[in-house]
Amino acid sequence: MSSVCDGGATVIPGLPNDVAAWILSKVPYSHHARLKSTCKSWKLLLSSRSFLNSLNKRNRLLCIFPQDPSIASPFLFDPNALAWCPLPPMPCNPHVYGLCNFAAVPLGPHLYVLGGSLFDTRSFPIDRPSPSSATFRFNFHDFSWEPRAPMLTPRGSFACAVVQGRILVAGGGSRHTMFGAAGTRIRSVERYEVGRDRWVAMDPLPGFRAGCVGFVGGEGREFWVVGGYGASRTISGVFPVDEYYRDAVVMTVEGGAWREVGDVWGDGERVRVGKIVVVDDDGCPTLFMLDGNEILRQCTVIETSDDTTLIQTFWDVGLLLDLTLCHFLLPF
Numbered sequence: 169m170s171s172v173c174d175g176g177a178t179v180i181p182g183l184p185n186d187v188a189a190w191i192l193s194k195v196p197y198s199h200h201a202r203l204k205s206t207c208k209s210w211k212l213l214l215s216s217r218s219f220l221n222s223l224n225k226r227n228r229l230l231c232i233f234p235q236d237p238s239i240a241s242p243f244l245f246d247p248n249a250l251a252w253c254p255l256p257p258m259p260c261n262p263h264v265y266g267l268c269n270f271a272a273v274p275l276g277p278h279l280y281v282l283g284g285s286l287f288d289t290r291s292f293p294i295d296r297p298s299p300s301s302a303t304f305r306f307n308f309h310d311f312s313w314e315p316r317a318p319m320l321t322p323r324g325s326f327a328c329a330v331v332q333g334r335i336l337v338a339g340g341g342s343r344h345t346m347f348g349a350a351g352t353r354i355r356s357v358e359r360y361e362v363g364r365d366r367w368v369a370m371d372p373l374p375g376f377r378a379g380c381v382g383f384v385g386g387e388g389r390e391f392w393v394v395g396g397y398g399a400s401r402t403i404s405g406v407f408p409v410d411e412y413y414r415d416a417v418v419m420t421v422e423g424g425a426w427r428e429v430g431d432v433w434g435d436g437e438r439v440r441v442g443k444i445v446v447v448d449d450d451g452c453p454t455l456f457m458l459d460g461n462e463i464l465r466q467c468t469v470i471e472t473s474d475d476t477t478l479i480q481t482f483w484d485v486g487l488l489l490d491l492t493l494c495h496f497l498l499p500f
Contacts, residue, residue: 188213192214197229198244201311229247236265237257242258267284267300268284268324269284269324269345270283270284273328273330282319283322283323285298299324300324320369325379326382327382327394328382331389337382339378353377354378355372378396394432414432415428415431
């Protein structure tokens with residue numbers, strides 16, 4: 169890391185730059201924004217690509233969105249240091265408001281915010297939510313947002329995952345958090361090619377599905393879309409209620425074809441869960457889940473007696489916040 173400072177500037181007087189960089193690398197990333205104002209050489213070091221790459225094995229962060237990211241700043245949370253770091257708000261469109269049900273995924277040194285559901289003052293009726301196709305990218309090197317190519321089909325409440333360096337999105341609709349039901353559902357599937365900044369249509373889902381969860385399986389070769397809702401019914405012919413799926417559909421990235429998988433939830437199990445992220449700390453994964461306004465942390469207790477070992481797993485209320493969306497593990 170001796171070349172991270174342009175012009176050979178001294179990071180800490182009296183110390184080689186390699187040693188100074190090693191010392192600063194011990195500071196949690198959530199505190200870097202305050203350190204950058206110390207001097208020019210510290211700002212250059214803390215913003216350099218090589219320095220950020222050196223933090224890859226030591227920093228696992230959660231990105232939390234209290235509400236519309238164009239109005240309220242998102243936050244990075246370091247679960248090890250228990251420290252917070254605000255991000256600048258996303259670029260604001262004066263004609264839209266109330267963005268929710270978007271997806272946020274990390275890819276390289278960037279954070280992508282995709283789609284969502286919002287209200288548009290130019291639409292009619294004005295109180296009906298609309299899906300968004302917007303794509304924004306946050307660069308952690310210079311702490312700035314930039315617009316990218318929009319999705320081919322506007323969507324919110326959709327499945328999303330990074331597969332083989334590409335972002336895949338599936339399903340979704342126009343559901344907004346202000347309304348407990350209703351909203352559209354779609355089948356379309358797209359992938360985002362980062363290098364070309366373009367979206368490409370793929371084979372659609374076998375059926376309409378929104379509110380679903382996406383993740384990678386099959387050693388990085390499969391895109392799983394789990395749960396969600398499609399059909400709906402009404403109570404007394406008035407109140408709309410969603411019919412939630414218990415199954416999953418899987419796409420092999422090379423072939424692009426979908427196959428249906430049986431129920432992933434058993435009878436009596438909860439089919440609606442909060443957003444879940446996994447923080448892998450030296451081979452010991454810790455699960456965090458957003459449930460309402462609470463961030464839950466999965467805890468494992470191992471009790472050993474003379475001849476038996478008892479392993480208990482439970483969810484602990486780690487934090488209590490006023491949140492509408494929490495997402496993902498962010499590696500540099």
